[in-house]
Amino acid sequence: MPVGPYDVEAMESAPVAWAVLGEPWQVAVGQAWESWVAGSAGVGAALIDAEGAVVAQGRNRMAEASDGRLSGTVMAHAEMDVLAQVALGTRPTGALYTTFEPCLMCAPTIVTSRTRGRPMARTRSSTPA
Numbered sequence: 001m002p003v004g005p006y007d008v009e010a011m012e013s014a015p016v017a018w019a020v021l022g023e024p025w026q027v028a029v030g031q032a033w034e035s036w037v038a039g040s041a042g043v044g045a046a047l048i049d050a051e052g053a054v055v056a057q058g059r060n061r062m063a064e065a066s067d068g069r070l071s072g073t074v075m076a077h078a079e080m081d082v083l084a085q086v087a088l089g090t091r092p093t094g095a096l097y098t099t100f101e102p103c104l105m106c107a108p109t110i111v112t113s114r115t116r117g118r119p120m121a122r123t124r125s126s127t128p129a
């Protein structure tokens with residue numbers, strides 16, 4: 001039985017499935033791939049504004065050379081990379097998309113940023129019963 005935009009039967013090819021994802025997921029997955037290729041954890045994230053436009057994107061950069069900020073540190077998670085681009089006093093009006101369930105460091109940081117929604121990629125087997 002078809003379920004919303006994620007109708008498996010409609011996703012008969014990778015390009016169709018990719019198009020169904022929409023821009024925020026495409027950006028987050030693209031960032032995850034860049035992270036993986038760079039030798040990091042393969043996690044990506046994207047922040048959208050209230051209209052749905054991607055306003056910041058980031059990736060896990062733990063295995064990358066230090067840039068004097070987050071890269072190369074244990075704090076270089078994708079969600080932290082995105083939120084580090086939000087100026088103090090600026091409240092994100094959209095949602096943060098992440099390809100991995102936020103960890104114990106990132107989850108409270110996302111809440112503290114007051115970002116509205118927190119969509120995350122997960123497999124069906126990881127969905128609580």
Ligand SMILES: [Zn+2]
Nearest residue numbers: 077102103106
């Ligand atoms: Zn994290």
